[in-house]
Amino acid sequence: MTILFICRGGRSCKSIMAKEILLAMDQQLAITATGLEPLIEVPPIAKQAMAELKLNLHQDNFTRLDQASQKSYTYLITLSENTREAYRQLSLHYDHKLHLNFSNPEQPKHPFASPIEAYRHLRDDIQSELFYFYHHVLTKKAAQ
Numbered sequence: 363m364t365i366l367f368i369c370r371g372g373r374s375c376k377s378i379m380a381k382e383i384l385l386a387m388d389q390q391l392a393i394t395a396t397g398l399e400p401l402i403e404v405p406p407i408a409k410q411a412m413a414e415l416k417l418n419l420h421q422d423n424f425t426r427l428d429q430a431s432q433k434s435y436t437y438l439i440t441l442s443e444n445t446r447e448a449y450r451q452l453s454l455h456y457d458h459k460l461h462l463n464f465s466n467p468e469q470p471k472h473p474f475a476s477p478i479e480a481y482r483h484l485r486d487d488i489q490s491e492l493f494y495f496y497h498h499v500l501t502k503k504a505a506q
Contacts, residue, residue, distance in 0.1 A: 363500060364392045366435040366456065368449060369442050371397020371427075375408045376441040376464055376488065378423040383489050386417060387496045395423055396430040398448055408467070411481035415489075427452070439495075441488075442466075462491050 365384070369376035377395035384393055401424040412419045431454055438456035440449055443463050464487055467480040475483070 363390075363437075363503070364433070364435045365394070365437045365439060366430060366433075366454070367393065367395045367439050367441060368427075368430075368445050369395075369397045369440075370444055371399030372402050373405060373468065374442065374466070375401070375404050375419060375424075376484070378404065378419055379408065379412060379485060380439070380441060380488050380492060381423055382412060382417045382419060383415075383485075384492050384496065386415075387492070388500075391500075394425050394430050394433065394435070396425045396427045398427065398445060400426065405481075407477050408481050411478060411485045414482070415485070430454075460495070462488075464488060 367377040367380045369380075374397060377397055378401075381393045381395040384391060401421055404419050404421050409419045431452060434455040436457050438449065438454055438459045440459070440461045441464055445461075449459075464484055465480075467477070467484045
């Protein structure tokens with residue numbers, strides 16, 4: 363089972379957060395994390411939020427889009443609103459597509475949220491959605 367997570371890129375680290383969270387559920391999965399733009403850096407605050415779950419975020423977990431597009435995937439999962447349509451312009455090969463829209467932690471929904479609270483909220487949202495995806499989609503597909 364191969365999975366491609368794609369986010370905006372830049373300072374957005376949603377795809378590598380998703381990769382690490384799903385790998386924590388199942389190390390046997392082949393997961394690639396990429397973005398529409400190159401990853402500039404992993405924000406230290408994102409690393410801090412993931413470290414609270416004993417997960418490590420580092421830039422090496424991010425694959426350039428041109429490299430990621432050379433493979434075929436069982437699932438393509440887009441993680442940002444702007445990736446929902448932009449992926450169609452790319453030559454990506456996949457069997458199934460899923461869109462999960464997560465808010466930008468750099469622009470938290472709640473105006474009083476601290477930066478770490480915004481990244482914790484993002485982390486927890488990703489974890490919740492991927493828990494459902496893993497237990498209700500992937501495990502059922504693997505059982506077939």
